[in-house]
Amino acid sequence: MDNQYGGRNRQPKKKSAARVVIFLFLLAVITALGVFSLGQYMAVQSLQSSLQSLEEKLDQVEKEKNRLEEQYDQLREENEELREENKMLRSETIIEHGNRDTNKVAITIDDGGSEAVNNRVLDYLKEYEVRATLFPTGQNVESYPETWRRAVEEGHELGNHTYSHPYLTSLSEEQVREELRGWREAVEKAVGGxxxxxxxxxxxxDGFYSGQANHRERLQPIVAEKGMFPIMWDVELVYALRNEAYNAARITEHVLQNARGGSIVLLHFTEADIEALPRIITGLRERGLEPCSLRELLLAEPQT
Ligand SMILES: [Zn+2]
Structure with missing residues (x-):
């Protein structure tokens, strides 16, 4: 009996222990599921809030984009107006000098010479720390591309002086365009861009003197259409010294006597002009004038 009861009594104990284990197990599973779901819930919540803040940011970006687009349109309109204004100016203006209320004097040197002469000019300009505007022919650029690439690299400006240096008044409009294009192609080949x-x-x-109005009316629109201003000068030597000895001393003297603030000095790549160049630079500076490039002269603020 004892055994029987004992046996009977032990069996419920085993069962209840098993229930407890199962209960605890289920409790653990439920708790784990609960924790897991809570985690999921919180993850979803935080995803939702990040999504919301992303949407807000997207809205902001969209607004910023619209604002920039409006600004861009406005700038494009202004740019268009400036381009038109610029074009009208180019078809009217022939530049002979800059603002007289600056102390700047533009040094322009035409045609180009031998490779040695070209390099000598660049050496002087480097030594005396002057940026100049050089007007080589396209043919000279084609013959000595290295020196002209060097000129650009050293900060000098190159201006179009036609490909083959013809008298423009003897050319057709198409031939003039061809001369301008030829120069540009030669320079682009030399500088590689x-x-x-x-x-x-x-x-x-030729074609731009005051007595050549008919030619000028025909030629200037072609130059303007290519985005350029005709540049003349107010100090030159070839004509001024035509009845005199043409040497460095006389050239220097003539330039220093005639150049003033705003002047554009026309020199050539000749032995005499190049020999005079350092003396001209030094002499201008001694007179309180600053030799510079055309761009530097034409963009200079007037001194008050
Ligand atoms: Zn020339």
Whole structure:
């Protein structure tokens, strides 16, 4: 009996222990599921809030984009107006000098010479720390591309002086366009990239003198259409010294006597002009004038 009861009594104990184990197990499973679900819930909540803040940011970006687009349109309109204004100016203006209320004097040197002469000019300009505007012919650029690439690398401006230096008044409009294009192509080949100059100097000044109104009316729109201003000068030597000995001392003297603030000095790549160049630079500085490039002259703020 004892055994029987004992046996009977032990069996419920085993059962209840098993229930407890199962109960605890289920409790653990439920708790784990609960914790897991809570975690999931919180993760979803935080995802939702990040999504919301992302949407807000997207809205902001969208607004910023619209604002920038409006600004861009406005700038494009202003730019268009400036381009038109600029074009009208180019078709009207022939530049002979800059603002007289500056102490700047533009040094322009035409045609180009032998490789040695070209390099000598660049050496002087480097030594005396002057940026100049150089007007080589396209043919000279084609013959000595290295020196002209060097000129650009050293900060000098190159201006269009036609490909082959013809008298423009003897050419057809198509031939003039061809001369301008030929110069540009030669320079682009030398510098290895696209190149645009706002400056054009007519060979011999031909077609742009005050007595050549008919030619000027025909030629200037072609120059303007290529985005350039015709650049003349107010100090030159070839004509001024035509009845005198042409040497460095006389050249220097003539330039220093005639150049003043705003002047554009026209020199050439000749032995005498190049020999005079350092004396001209030093002499201008001694007179309180600052030799510079055309861009530096034409963009200079007037001194009050
Ligand atoms: Zn020339």
């Amino acid at each position: 696209s190149f645009h100059s706002p400056f054009f100097r007519p060979p011999y000044g």
